[in-house]
Amino acid sequence: MVKLFAGGFPRDLEDLELKEIFEQFGKVEAVNIVRDKHTKISRRFGFVDMADEEEARRAVANLHEASIDDETISVTFADDRQKEKVANKRRGAQKVDIKSRPKFKAKTYQKVSRPGEVTYQKVTRPGEGISGRRPRKRI
Template sequence: MKIFVAGLPYDLDDAELTEIFEKFGTIASAKVAMDRETGKSKGFGFVEMPNEEEAKEAIEGLNDISLGKKPLVVKAAEERPGGGSGGSRPGGQSRPPRFTNNRPRF
């Protein structure tokens, strides 16, 4: 089960996120979302737990606890429209190609 976690302290890294969740069971992956331009945490992340019961216990045990200034929001992650590829639009439509200019090439 994929779990969404918001309200993370901005200095928390992937290893620390794993450490928080492994008290509830096996962790397949834990990733803090990082801003591409600044390289800093966005304050949320995702944890993948293969055992659904352990994942549900983690959600119940960690939701609304405080690790910093604000309480955590821990819930089952929702699938993105289009399968979560990040490059598709709702309804499975792809974007038209981008052109830098409209002049024909000879």
């Protein structure tokens, strides 16, 4: 079984329609269009599992940069996309996970949201303690 990535197709394209497009080149095991978890609207990409590698190569050769309803689609091997991500990590590309940041508490937010003029504020990096002068209030 070979997994293909298909992206850039119209939002209203359904799983069955995508399967029919790929079945022109061989047996399709499964189709998964990725959708927004809240709205259930297509995110315009998905994955197609094909039974045979040769059939998958024909599908990539014929469908990559093809047009569906005036939308140019991209079809590649899904494994190649994974290898590309690993290569980017090795080149020094970094991703920041914003889910791991600390959540603000209501009291903290109230302290930092007071109106007034700040004359000095030291910005620390994670792992550094707060040191130095505190801001002075203007009278």
